[in-house]
Amino acid sequence: xxxxxxxxxxxxxxxxxxxxxxxxxxxxxxxxxxxxxxxxxxxxxxxxxxxxxxxxxxxxxxxxxxxxxxxxxxxxxxxxxxxxxxxxxxxxxxxxxxxxxxxxxxxxxxxxxxxxxxxxxxxxxxxxxxxxxxxxxxxxxxxxxxxxxxxxxxxxxxxxxxxxxxxxxxxxxxxxxxxxxxxxxxxxxxxxxxxxxxxxxxxxxxxxxxxxxxxxxxxxxxxxxxxxxxxxxxxxx
Numbered sequence: 001x002x003x004x005x006x007x008x009x010x011x012x013x014x015x016x017x018x019x020x021x022x023x024x025x026x027x028x029x030x031x032x033x034x035x036x037x038x039x040x041x042x043x044x045x046x047x048x049x050x051x052x053x054x055x056x057x058x059x060x061x062x063x064x065x066x067x068x069x070x071x072x073x074x075x076x077x078x079x080x081x082x083x084x085x086x087x088x089x090x091x092x093x094x095x096x097x098x099x100x101x102x103x104x105x106x107x108x109x110x111x112x113x114x115x116x117x118x119x120x121x122x123x124x125x126x127x128x129x130x131x132x133x134x135x136x137x138x139x140x141x142x143x144x145x146x147x148x149x150x151x152x153x154x155x156x157x158x159x160x161x162x163x164x165x166x167x168x169x170x171x172x173x174x175x176x177x178x179x180x181x182x183x184x185x186x187x188x189x190x191x192x193x194x195x196x197x198x199x200x201x202x203x204x205x206x207x208x209x210x211x212x213x214x215x216x217x218x219x220x221x222x223x224x225x226x227x228x229x230x231x232x233x234x235x236x237x
Contacts, residue, residue: 018198022212023194025209025212026194026212026216026219027216027219029212033090034223036091036094040094040099040102041098041099041104045102057157060157061157070093071218075214078211089214090213090214097224104228112231112235113231116227116231116234120227127191130191131189131192138185138188145183149179149183149186152182176229176232180230183226184226187219197215
């Protein structure tokens, strides 16, 4: 009886250590990718932010369309991709985000960017901890969060094409708060899904490493979306 108990505890401890290693690896990849995004945004701001095409509504529309296509394509090919290919996707995607974030670096004061960045880090960390530790299945709620966030994206795109339709005043604040709540739920759910991903791929180190990088790209996108929404809410001088 004692031997069986000790064996069970040993397996559980080994799994927990493996899960922690997997999660830390994911956040490590995310941190490196975030550094790429920030570097491209900061050093590329004098060039990218002045390009008329990147400031047009068609650029935002192309960005919105490209994201699900890119993640869907890479996700489908993940089992056969090499680690090098996965790393190229992660850091290429990070650079791609940096191009679109260059307008922030170019037109928003550095102190404001820093304030909102640390606010985003604190919120993201709290949501990730919640997603990691909660026993409740967040999939029940995340479908509503995705619907709300897609509505926010649609309003943003329409506002770029038709400025008269762009929300202003209290309505703009309400829409951004709804979007912030949606991306918060999505972030917590993504963290929970990373745990399930680990248990599904346990015993396959090569696959887990690729899944870790893929998860890092997804979390980075959520972080950037959260940052932009917080910038809309609190970054105005």
